[in-house]
Amino acid sequence: MNDWLQDYALFFAQALTLLAMLAAIMVLINKGRGEGDDRAQLRIEELNLRQRKRVRRLKMAATEPQERKRQLKMLRRGDKQARKKKSDASSRGNVWVLDFQGDLKASGTSRLAEEISALLAVVAEGDEVVLRLESAGGLVHAYGLAAAQLDRLREAGVTTRICVDKVAASGGYMMACCADRLQVAPFAVLGSIGVVAQVPNVHRLLKRHDVDVEVLTAGRYKRTLTVLGENTEEGRDKFLADLEHTHELFKRHIAERRPSMDTEHLATGEIWYGREAVEKGLADEVMTSDAYLFSRMQDARVLSVRLETQKRLPERLGLSLSSGVERGVTRLLEAVDASRWLKR
Structure with missing residues (x-):
């Protein structure tokens, strides 16, 4: 009898412990869901400094061991010159770099809006905002809002350049044409200026099985x-x-936004690659974003700006199943839509 009571007490204690752990997890999950975007942090990285560090490591790696001490002195001398050059560059303005990775719903629009709001408070005369854009388009109202955020820069008189390395089609091009200057990589995809809608209909199937649907x-x-x-x-x-x-x-x-472009002739839903797009007036020049930013590092401070939000606990624990399924379906639809140009 005593053994039975001991076993029962042990089982009861284990069950209570398990329930307490589950309750604690649910509390943390609910807390994570209730937290707002005030956890977002603005990440700023000076790309000039990152580039100098990488070059320095490469130079040291390429130097013979017995020559590294002398090379290090030369690099330190170069650091002093770089600091002076940095001071001169600051007086000539900064280049602020943003990134936008578009999906079907232009989900990054709220983050882009906050980044632009922050920049509008600090950009000075001579500054430039560069947006590295990649999007195959999506919902009209979503990309209309994203383009309106970029228009805020133009209306404030901020010089804006958009760099397209891969694709800016349909809604993506709606955003891209908001720039003062639009540059594209040689085989970046531009255009798809059109509207498409697909509506499946199963009325005949339901009718065949004597199912009536009333739409009031x-x-x-x-x-x-x-x-x-x-x-x-x-x-x-x-x-x-x-x-x-x-x-x-x-x-x-x-x-x-691009009055020199023959919009009526080009708004057929077709797509063009980088050099063709420039020839037809959809873009201004052929150049990758890396090449442009590297050239600007020679005469200005280039600063990458990104608003980052800590993931909520349900996402970290893999409990956001519905959002995962939704993302999977969205990516499938995007892949199907982009299949006509994402081929060799």
Whole structure:
């Protein structure tokens, strides 16, 4: 009997311990969900300094062991000259570098907006903002907002350059044309100035199985095309008219920001590679972002700016399953949409 009581007490204690641990984890998860973006930190890195450190290591590695002491003295002498050069460069302005990696929903827009707000408070005359942009486009309203954030720089009179090394198509190009100067890598993809919508319809399948779907609306065009209900010619015509209207707004947006470009002739949904894009007026010059930033390091301070947010506990524990599935579906859709140019 005593042995049974001891076993039961041990089991009860283990169960309580397990429950306490689960409760503690749930409290931490809920706390993590409740925390706001005030945990975000602004990371600033001087790219000139990073470049000098790398060059220094390479020079020392390439020097014979017996010559390294003399080489080190020369490098220290060079550091003094670099500090003087840095002081002179500061008087000629800074180059602020931002990055935007676009997805279907332009999820990085809020971060970009905060970075731009911070820069607008400190940029001075002679400064330049460089955005390294990569996006194959996505939702119209999402990329419209992202482009509006870049327009804030232009409206404030800040010199803005956008560098496209891989792709700025559709909504990505909507953002790219907001720059004072647009440069592209030789085989970067630009264009896709068009609007596309796909709506699957399973009405006939449901009808075949005697399933009725009632779509009730107030307003003639509240629903034009539906997934489950029966679509009409009037609905299709209205849907196409809406696409054409959106396309016209897209073309107007580009024409206002790149008036020298033949928007009507180029807004066909086609894509062009770097050199072709420059020849057709979609971009201004062929150059990679690395080459441009390296050249600016010779006469200015180049500062990378990025707002970083600490991941919440559910993400770190791998508990955000729904967001993981959503990201997977989004990436699949992006890959399908970009498949026409992401081939050799």
